Each structure stands twice: as structure tokens, then as C-alpha cells.
Amino acid sequence: xxxxxxxxxxxxxxxxxxxxxxxxxxxxxxxxxxxxxxxxxxxxxxxxxxxxxxxxxxxxxxxxxxxxxxxxxxxxxxxxxxxxxxxxxxxxxxxxxxxxxxxxxxxxxxxxxxxxxxxxxxxxxxxxxxxxxxxxxxxxxxxxxxxxxxxxxx
Amino acid sequence: xxxxxxxxxxxxxxxxxxxxxxxxxxxxxxxxxxxxxxxxxxxxxxxxxxxxxxxxxxxxxxxxxxxxxxxxxxxxxxxxxxxxxxxxxxxxxxxxxxxxxxxxxxxxxxxxxxxxxxxxxxxxxxxxxxxxxxxxxxxxxxxxxxxxxxxxxxxxxxxxxxxxxxxxxxxxxxxxxxxxxxxxxxxxxxxxxxxxxxxxxxxxxxxxxxxxxxxxxxxxxxxxxxxxxxxxxxxxxxxxxxxxxxxxxxxxxxxxxxxxxxxxxxxxxxxxxxxxxxxxxxxxxxxxxxxxxxxxxxxxxxxxxxxxxxxxxxxxxxxxxxxxxxxxxxxxxxxxxxxxxxxxxxxxxxxxxxxxxxxxxxxxxxxxxxxxxxxxxxxxxxxxxxxxxxxxxxxxxxxxxxxxxxxxxxxxxxxxxxxxxxxxxxxxxxxxxxxxxxxxxxxxxxxxxxxxxxxxxxxxxxxxxxxxxxxxxxxxxxxxxxxxxxxxxxxxxxxxxxxxxxxxxxxxxxxxxxxxxxxxxxxxxxxxxxxxxxxxxxxxxxxxxxxxxxxxxxxxxxxxxxxxxxxxxxxxxxxxxxxxxxxxxxxxxxxxxxxxxxxxxxxxxxxxxxxxxxxxxxxxxxxxxxxxxxxxxxxxxxxxxxxxxxxxxxxxxxxxxxxxxxxxxxxxxxxxxxxxxxxxxxxxxxxxxxxxxxxxxxxxxxxxxxxxxxxxxxxxx
Ligand code: FES
Ligand code: FES
Numbered sequence: 114x115x116x117x118x119x120x121x122x123x124x125x126x127x128x129x130x131x132x133x134x135x136x137x138x139x140x141x142x143x144x145x146x147x148x149x150x151x152x153x154x155x156x157x158x159x160x161x162x163x164x165x166x167x168x169x170x171x172x173x174x175x176x177x178x179x180x181x182x183x184x185x186x187x188x189x190x191x192x193x194x195x196x197x198x199x200x201x202x203x204x205x206x207x208x209x210x211x212x213x214x215x216x217x218x219x220x221x222x223x224x225x226x227x228x229x230x231x232x233x234x235x236x237x238x239x240x241x242x243x244x245x246x247x248x249x250x251x252x253x254x255x256x257x258x259x260x261x262x263x264x265x266x267x
Numbered sequence: 268x269x270x271x272x273x274x275x276x277x278x279x280x281x282x283x284x285x286x287x288x289x290x291x292x293x294x295x296x297x298x299x300x301x302x303x304x305x306x307x308x309x310x311x312x313x314x315x316x317x318x319x320x321x322x323x324x325x326x327x328x329x330x331x332x333x334x335x336x337x338x339x340x341x342x343x344x345x346x347x348x349x350x351x352x353x354x355x356x357x358x359x360x361x362x363x364x365x366x367x368x369x370x371x372x373x374x375x376x377x378x379x380x381x382x383x384x385x386x387x388x389x390x391x392x393x394x395x396x397x398x399x400x401x402x403x404x405x406x407x408x409x410x411x412x413x414x415x416x417x418x419x420x421x422x423x424x425x426x427x428x429x430x431x432x433x434x435x436x437x438x439x440x441x442x443x444x445x446x447x448x449x450x451x452x453x454x455x456x457x458x459x460x461x462x463x464x465x466x467x468x469x470x471x472x473x474x475x476x477x478x479x480x481x482x483x484x485x486x487x488x489x490x491x492x493x494x495x496x497x498x499x500x501x502x503x504x505x506x507x508x509x510x511x512x513x514x515x516x517x518x519x520x521x522x523x524x525x526x527x528x529x530x531x532x533x534x535x536x537x538x539x540x541x542x543x544x545x546x547x548x549x550x551x552x553x554x555x556x557x558x559x560x561x562x563x564x565x566x567x568x569x570x571x572x573x574x575x576x577x578x579x580x581x582x583x584x585x586x587x588x589x590x591x592x593x594x595x596x597x598x599x600x601x602x603x604x605x606x607x608x609x610x611x612x613x614x615x616x617x618x619x620x621x622x623x624x625x626x627x628x629x630x631x632x633x634x635x636x637x638x639x640x641x642x643x644x645x646x647x648x649x650x651x652x653x654x655x656x657x658x659x660x661x662x663x664x665x666x667x668x669x670x671x672x673x674x675x676x677x678x679x680x681x682x683x684x685x686x687x688x689x690x691x692x693x694x695x696x697x698x699x700x701x702x703x704x705x706x707x708x709x710x711x712x713x714x715x716x717x718x719x720x721x722x723x724x725x726x727x728x729x730x731x732x733x734x735x736x737x738x739x740x741x742x743x744x745x746x747x748x749x750x751x752x753x754x755x756x757x758x759x760x761x762x763x764x765x766x767x768x769x770x771x772x773x774x775x776x777x778x779x780x781x782x783x784x785x786x787x788x789x790x791x792x793x794x795x796x797x798x799x800x801x802x803x804x805x806x807x808x809x810x811x812x813x814x815x816x817x818x819x820x821x822x823x824x825x826x827x828x829x830x831x832x833x834x835x836x837x838x839x840x841x842x843x844x845x846x847x848x849x850x851x852x853x854x855x856x857x858x859x860x861x862x863x864x865x866x867x868x869x870x871x872x873x874x875x876x877x878x879x880x881x882x883x884x885x886x887x888x889x890x891x892x893x894x895x896x897x898x899x900x901x902x903x904x905x906x907x908x909x910x911x912x913x914x915x916x917x918x919x920x921x922x923x924x925x926x927x928x929x930x931x932x933x934x935x936x937x938x939x940x941x942x943x944x945x946x947x948x949x950x951x952x953x954x955x956x957x958x959x960x961x962x963x964x965x966x967x968x969x970x971x972x973x974x975x976x977x978x979x980x981x982x983x984x
Binding site for chain 1 (some may be wrong): 340467469470473476478479534540607656689882918921983
């Protein structure tokens with residue numbers, strides 16, 4: 114067990130964990146940040162996606178000991194009130210079915226748009242291909258990213 | 268306008284809720300009830316209530332949604348139906364997931380695409396009755412005839428005198444009004460909410476990461492547990508040594524119950540690590556089977572003399588011996604795990620005075636009964652609260668994971684949440700059964716289908732045929748039979764049970780038969796249906812006109828046979844009361860076939876929520892396509908060989924084709940849409956690939972078939 118200071122969603126957290134504990138379980142078990150989901154635990158589905166210094170990463174395979182002073186953003190911190198353009202677009206397009214994968218989808222899409230506000234459809238394909246949606250909402254995810262992109266570039 | 272009697276089947280109770288609002292409870296049991304009763308003000312008596320809507324003085328209409336929500340959008344569409352008849356202001360509707368309550372609700376489950384068909388009329392009456400009471404209350408207050416008043420957007424209006432009252436202002440007085448013997452339901456043309464694309468009521472919560480799912484349930488003092496179940500079906504625990512596991516910091520206990528070894532701890536990661544240190548010895552308890560054994564067994568069973576006859580019309584032997592042409596083909600599919608994105612989990616707290624269960628279940632009532640049986644207590648000592656389900660696909664129709672959690676809690680005498688890893692989930696059974704079919708068709712010299720045979724053999728498949736489906740009833744001589752092999756590998760209902768593969772096999776086969784008969788595949792199906800309509804052979808349990816209409820609509824929307832440089836494949840299937848036809852389009856890109864587009868025509872009766880319905884069709888097609896191409900769960904020595912998404916392939920973002928969704932607008936009461944879009948997809952794609960390449964697909968997954976090399980998928984190829 115070691116003590117970790119983490120900067121998550123602009124807030125400082127202190128927690129005890131084994132150094133090899135994936136950030137996913139620190140968020141969920143230690144800090145009660147439950148928006149980040151477990152889907153596979155082996156970096157195959159994207160349900161656990163968070164931002165590390167603005168880049169989308171898989172928290173299920175990211176040991177807490179490697180986070181250091183990097184800024185972590187989870188779905189809870191993407192916006193204060195669910196009004197990030199990506200969240201708005203997701204609502205307007207009515208993307209979710211069961212909804213379980215969507216936090217990860219949104220975090221992946223938000224990271225893409227932060228870097229590349231006007232992605233081509235091929236760039237969207239490449240960015241989103243790592244996120245599984247068992248319900249098959251892929252078309253609406255695509256549509257929502259295009260909408261969010263238009264909101265951001267406005 | 269439809270008039271529905273409320274007094275016979277529907278026993279309605281009315282009461283004033285604690286907050287002074289109007290609460291309507293509906294008992295929708297089929298028993299002859301004592302008419303409509305008015306419950307005295309103040310009583311929040313829920314006995315005999317079945318579903319529930321409340322109007323608060325602040326105008327908020329609370330609608331309790333009883334059925335488990337797993338992405339089929341019931342939590343939005345049920346309240347839409349109530350709100351429509353109530354003339355509620357949708358922006359003031361608050362939807363609440365109801366806990367399991369068999370006294371209030373009937374059929375509180377999710378499965379068989381049956382929720383809307385079952386509840387359509389009941390929900391409408393719920394809204395209409397409340398509207399009636401609110402209008403009567405306003406009439407009384409103003410001293411006018413209720414016939415001059417209308418309800419609109421959350422208010423009752425006296426338009427002649429240009430005045431109105433909100434539902435909240437009227438709620439308390441409405442509760443004093445006697446219930447009507449009959450309520451009038453709205454004419455379909457006056458629908459304002461039904462048929463519109465209404466956004467999911469949980470969007471805000473889902474999109475901002477609120478803890479909605481079973482895995483998100485935390486309770487102070489709760490323990491977490493994972494269970495090591497035998498890796499191989501047919502094995503049982505001989506002995507185990509949990510010393511090393513128990514020594515891991517954070518681990519509370521390691522115990523065995525039945526064939527399970529549970530690692531119980533305070534946090535997930537220490538449990539995952541401790542589990543790896545378990546030493547468990549297993550011994551054989553039943554047959555240990557592998558996939559090659561099943562392949563060999565299927566071939567043997569297809570030739571077996573004895574089989575269970577499911578349907579027999581005319582005399583197939585004579586028809587086949589006199590046929591001008593006989594076509595015989597076989598089709599096989601593997602087991603499939605359900606893989607909802609949220610793995611199995613459940614919270615249980617077994618206390619001396621009662622049991623608390625919380626989690627995702629498609630069948631909460633059954634789960635409670637099984638727990639009651641296990642613990643030897645009465646079901647009413649158990650509460651079950653439903654979380655949102657992170658998908659189901661049939662897996663959560665079973666209660667194994669609920670019972671396990673309860674048993675573990677009773678053994679450790681503590682509140683415990685059992686969670687499954689993806690590996691536990693994929694290796695843990697309850698699969699779509701592996702099945703093999705043999706189809707045979709006899710054609711006369713004019714290419715008419717005069718004889719039809721189908722044998723289905725499957726592993727724990729129950730009846731792997733749907734003997735009364737098309738083309739039964741349209742062929743003079745027909746024989747459908749089946750054989751089931753019992754195996755330790757557990758199976759269960761998987762979205763569109765049986766038809767998820769049977770439809771592919773049948774529609775691919777009929778396509779081949781049409782080609783052999785030198786007929787256009789669409790016309791071939793229409794001719795068969797006409798023939799069934801004109802002189803039905805035996806019983807016909809599907810609606811020929813509805814099936815023809817979806818066929819024609821799909822053909823029209825896809826411009827069937829008229830597109831240049833596009834290979835089209837057709838498929839149509841009836842399942843769960845609804846009809847869906849699909850045209851798949853394959854184009855040659857860089858010398859290789861690419862699955863580019865699917866056009867779907869669905870008849871599910873009235874569409875309740877356009878947004879939900881469209882996505883239900885699209886999602887069903889993506890599901891059907893993904894599993895037809897990639898879904899493959901194989902066994903070695905009784906153990907599943909694919910345990911996570913690195914070896915079990917799900918369809919991904921890039922690979923989905925364009926999907927056009929169309930609905931038949933026929934005004935029929937809703938017939939269900941959770942499953943029916945899935946079955947036709949594999950057949951439409953296989954038939955289009957045949958058009959493009961001249962090669963037929965017989966087995967799933969397609970990507971393991973040598974003929975499919977080089978095929979690409981996706982809208983942007
Ligand atoms: S849970 Fe991290 S990628 Fe699946
Ligand atoms: S919405 Fe259910 S898994 Fe994506």
C-alpha cells in the first residue's frame with residue numbers, strides 16, 4: 114500500500130492503494146467516482162476511458178503509481194452540469210441505449226475533438242474504433258460527433 | 268374514438284398521496300375484480316395496485332416504470348403512452364424506476380419483445396382515467412359541464428371562458444371524483460407524444476456518469492466478492508486451498524459453497540489479485556465436451572432415424588421422390604455468450620429479518636422466488652430493487668447470479684456485492700446454443716416449391732425450429748423435426764432465441780431455392796405467401812398480409828433489382844409478433860466485396876417512440892451482423908476458449924454499414940421491436956454476398972469461412 118495524491122477533475126484527492134492498482138478501481142472503489150466503467154479490464158472495450166493530461170487513456174490498465182501529477186478527467190468532470198458540447202450532442206442525437214459504454218465513448222470523442230475540432234469521417238473511425246458498444250449505437254455516435262464538432266467550431 | 272370499459276378487467280384504485288397529490292393505481296390482472304374502488308383520502312394503500320402515476324400539486328407527473336430497462340427504452344416509452352392519454356406536459360413528467368412489486372405490477376420483466384404489446388392498452392387507460400378525473404374536477408370547480416372542457420399540455424381548459432387550471436391545482440379535487448365505468452381513448456390521429464422521437468429520460472444521468480447500474484451500487488459496510496466457478500463444464504471442485512489468497516491484504520475471507528470458491532474482500536483489485544492465488548482441484552462430474560465433438564455429433568444426429576416431429580403436412584416422401592429437383596443444404600452456428608457491456612453482478616444482504624436485493628435483472632420476480640426457495644423463506648420477506656441494466660440480451664433472464672449473491676451473503680452474514688469479470692461472464696455459461704440445420708426442398712418442373720423438410724439438431728437447444736413460421740402453411744408437403752443433445756454446457760435465451768440463427772439459415776436456403784427455381788428471390792417469397800393465402804396448408808400463425816407489406820416496402824425502398832453495380836440480398840422474418848424485411852447491399856471495392864448498406868422495413872404496429880424504435884432496429888441489425896460475422900465461442904475440454912474481447916470479436920465502429928430504417932404505418936396496436944430486427948440480417952448479407960461473389964455461406968461466423976476472405980465491412984469503405 115502506498116499513498117497517492119491525485120488531481121482529478123480539478124480537485125485533489127488522497128488515497129491509499131497498491132501501486133499496481135489500475136486507476137479504474139481507485140476511481141470506483143476508493144473515490145466513489147462511478148461514472149468510469151469496467152467492461153473488459155484488458156484495454157479492449159474503452160468503457161473505462163478517462164483523460165490523462167487531455168489524452169484518452171484506458172484506466173483499467175493504467176497503474177495508479179504511474180499517474181503522478183498528471184491531470185485526470187473523468188466523465189464526472191467533463192463539465193460541471195453535463196453541458197460539454199459532446200454531452201449535449203449525445204443528448205440531442207439521443208445516442209444511448211443501455212448507456213453503459215457511453216461514458217467511455219464520450220471521453221474518447223471529447224479527447225478527439227479537443228485535439229482535432231473538425232475530424233474527417235476517417236479520423237472519427239480511427240478514434241472511435243477502440244470503443245465497443247454492445248447495443249450497436251455506432252451510427253448515432255458518429256452523428257453526435259459531427260454535431261459536437263459543429264458546436265465547437267461555431 | 269375507442270371506448271374501453273374499465274370496470275371489468277381493470278380495477279382502479281385512487282388515493283391521495285402523502286403530499287396531497289393524485290395517485291392512480293391500476294390493477295391489470297385478468298381476474299374479475301370488484302369494480303372500481305375509491306380509496307379514502309390519505310390512504311397510500313397499494314394493495315391490488317398494478318402500475319402507478321402520481322400528480323403533485325407542483326404539476327409534476329410522476330410515472331413509475333415497472334419493467335427492467337436494459338436499453339430497449341421502456342423507461343421512456345411506457346411513460347410516453349401514459350402521458351399521451353393524460354395530455355400531460357412532457358417536460359413535467361418525472362419517470363421513476365419501480366422496485367419489484369408483484370402486488371402492483373404484472374409481467375414485470377424484460378424479454379420476448381413483449382412489454383409494450385402487453386401494456387399498451389393498460390397504460391393508455393391509466394392516462395385516460397386520470398385525465399377524466401381532472402376534467403371532472405375542473406367542471407365541478409367552475410360549475411360547467413365537463414363536455415365543454417379539454418385537457419391540453421398539463422392543464423384543463425375552459426376555452427369558451429378563456430380560463431385554465433393546471434393538473435397540479437386539480438389533483439386533490441380529482442381524487443374525490445368517482446371513477447368512470449368507461450374511459451375514452453384518443454384517436455390515433457390526435458397523438459401528440461406517441462410516434463414522436465422523444466429522448467431517453469435517463470440521458471442526463473447517463474451522459475454525466477451518474478451511478479445508475481448494478482455495478483455502481485455501493486453500500487456502507489458492503490463487501491465485494493468474486494467467485495471462481497469451474498472453468499470446464501462437467502467438472503466439480505474436489506478440494507481447494509485458499510491460504511495464499513486469504514493472505515492478500517484487503518481479503519476478508521475465502522470460502523467454498525457448492526461448486527464455487529468465493530474470494531471476499533474490501534476492494535476489487537485485491538480480490539482480482541487474490542483470485543489468481545487460489546489453488547483449486549477439480550474432478551470430473553459429467554461429460555467433458557469439445558467443439559469437434561459437437562461437430563461430429565451434429566452430423567450423426569442429422570441422419571438419426573428418431574426425431575421429435577414438430578409439424579407434418581401432406582406426404583413429404585412422395586413429394587420428394589416425384590420432384591423435378593431436390594435441394595439439400597446444411598447450416599451451423601456456434602455457441603454465443605451474451606456479453607452485455609455491464610458484466611453480471613448483484614448485491615444481496617441476507618439479514619435474520621429479511622433480504623435486500625439490488626441489481627440488474629430482466630426477471631426480478633423469478634429471481635426473488637429462486638432466492639426465497641434457496642433460503643427457505645417467503646418471497647415477501649425479500650425486497651428487490653432494480654438498477655438500470657447495462658444490456659441484457661437474454662443473459663439476465665436467468666437468476667443464477669442473483670441466487671449466488673444471496674447465498675454468499677447468507678454464508679458470510681454481511682451485505683455483499685458479487686461481481687463478475689468479463690472472463691467470468693464469457694466463460695460462465697447460459698449461451699446461445701450451438702445448432703445445425705438441414706433444409707431440403709423439392710421443386711416441380713415449373714419451379715414450384717412442393718416439398719420442404721427441416722431438421723434442427725442442437726445442444727441444450729430445446730426445440731431449435733419454429734415449425735409454424737413461414738413457409739409452413741404455404742407448402743403442400745412439409746416435415747419439420749428436431750433432436751436435442753443434453754450437455755453440461757449451459758444455454759439460455761439469447762436475443763431472438765433460436766431465430767437469431769434459424770432465420771439466417773432459412774432465408775439463405777430459400778434464396779438458393781429461388782435461384783434454382785429460376786425466380787427472383789422477392790417474387791418467390793411473395794408467390795409463396797399468395798399461395799398460402801389462397802389455400803393454406805394446415806395452420807398459419809403469421810399474418811400473410813403484414814409479411815407481404817414489409818417485403819414490398821423493403822424492395823421499394825431499396826429499389827430492388829434496379830441499382831447498378833450493387834449486389835442486393837433479400838431476407839424477411841417474422842418473430843415476436845412483428846415483421847422485418849431487409850435488403851443488404853454489397854459493392855465491389857478494389858476488387859473485393861464490401862458490405863455497405865442495409866435497408867430495413869419493419870412492421871411492429873404503431874411506433875411509440877420514433878427515436879427509440881429506429882435505434883432498436885439499427886442496434887438489432889448491428890447485433891445480427893456482428894455476431895453473424897465474428898461471434899464464435901468454442902470449447903476445449905469443457906472450457907470456453909474465448910474469454911474476453913481480445914479473442915471474442917464484437918463488431919466495431921468502422922464495420923457497421925449504412926442502415927436505412929423504414930416502418931409500415933398501419934395503426935395496428937404495437938407488436939414489439941426489441942428483437943425482430945435482428946433475425947433477418949445474416950440472411951440478407953449472405954444473399955447479397957452470393958450475388959456479388961457467386962459463393963454461398965452456410966456456417967457462422969462468416970469470417971471463419973474460407974469463401975469470405977477479403978470481404979470488408981463498413982459504411983466508409
Ligand atoms: S474496461 Fe478498460 S478497455 Fe475495457
Ligand atoms: S449503449 Fe449499451 S453498450 Fe453502448
